[in-house]
Amino acid sequence: MAIYDQLKAHVKKRVTISEEDLEEFTARFKVIKVRKRQFIVQPEFISRSRFYVVQGSFRAYVVGDEGQEHTIQFAIDDWWISDYNSYIFQQPASMFVMALEDSTLLQINYDEEQSLKKQKHVFEKYFCILAEHTAAYMARRVIVNLTKTAEQRFEIFLSRYPDIVNKVPQYALASFLGMTSEYLSKLRKKRILPKG
Amino acid sequence: MAIYDQLKAHVKKRVTISEEDLEEFTARFKVIKVRKRQFIVQPEFISRSRFYVVQGSFRAYVVGDEGQEHTIQFAIDDWWISDYNSYIFQQPASMFVMALEDSTLLQINYDEEQSLKKQKHVFEKYFCILAEHTAAYMARRVIVNLTKTAEQRFEIFLSRYPDIVNKVPQYALASFLGMTSEYLSKLRKKRILPKG
């Protein structure tokens, strides 16, 4: 199935694996299609699945004490997304994960993942690498949030994820970067007209 | 060896494992002792090992563009510590990891860990769980940093890690929480005298 090719490539890039095993791996995933604004994770519910984005875009966010939305993660083609804490510990989620456009996903649920991991060393290794990369990425994000100003965080994001910047709503990006959308708007203006 | 008991307990709490395998596992670790102020990780050098703290305390920090130190992680008894990005990707470190007091560690180096992982499923599983928990913890930290005020971050830390608060220098805690030590001092005062 052509729809699994992308995920297969994702796996092959991270572990050495036979075509046979790849088939067995992807067979555990269900293809799902969601429409813009649809939720795939909601607070209070346990996130029983994690998702690989074949095509589309998503936004994970929490709602703060005063009703403000804080974006925790974006995901576009070839990325994984979930409420990490909810999925890993099988506890109630604290996030919304919402489609920013009509999208196609591959879904695997928790028990299937555990069963895959038990079944073959190479499957466990792949998920292990996913977890390590997630941890490393999150650690870098903590560092950036602690050490950089709002303007620097915007610049860093611009240079590292230029394709995401224009694909997501401004207020979502602002809250991802830890600032208000008004302030991001001002930074953006300042950037286009750098003459003081 | 009694010195390995603590690590064995750490492993047993996370995976089901035979005493034999446990022996084989801990045999790969080297006991090292370091003195206060000694570095176990330094920027530019590749962090070839990760460390399990048997007894003592550590602080991982980066130095910002203007020379300010930002604490990324603390570790006390029964915690793991490393420059995660440096260790996982075997790239030059960006952090210092320094002993806050005379301490005892168990050290495993990267190649040994890889070899353990290949050797037995249960070893891979343990490290996988470590990575998942690290990722989940880091995700929670990102959320707190995005959604809470300095005062709230302090309160959260106080309630979750009361034993660490009194064990580490104030400036280190302040920079961990993303504020200056002056400001943390004021919050602390405000807390003792809550009468406006």
Next chain:
DNA sequence: CGCGACGTTGATTTGCCTCAACGATTGTGG
């Protein structure tokens, strides 16, 4: 066409930082 969501802009406010000065504590060499 008209409404609601989104981005922009300016005025004002504020949470937290910077700077500076001062005790308290620790450590160190004589």
Next chain:
DNA sequence: CCACAATCGTTGAGGCAAATCAACGTCGCG
């Protein structure tokens, strides 16, 4: 064991980056 320096925490005055508040323009969509 004491003097002295160095390190650390505290306190206050002043300043700035970013938030808040408010008003308006624009666009997509029912």
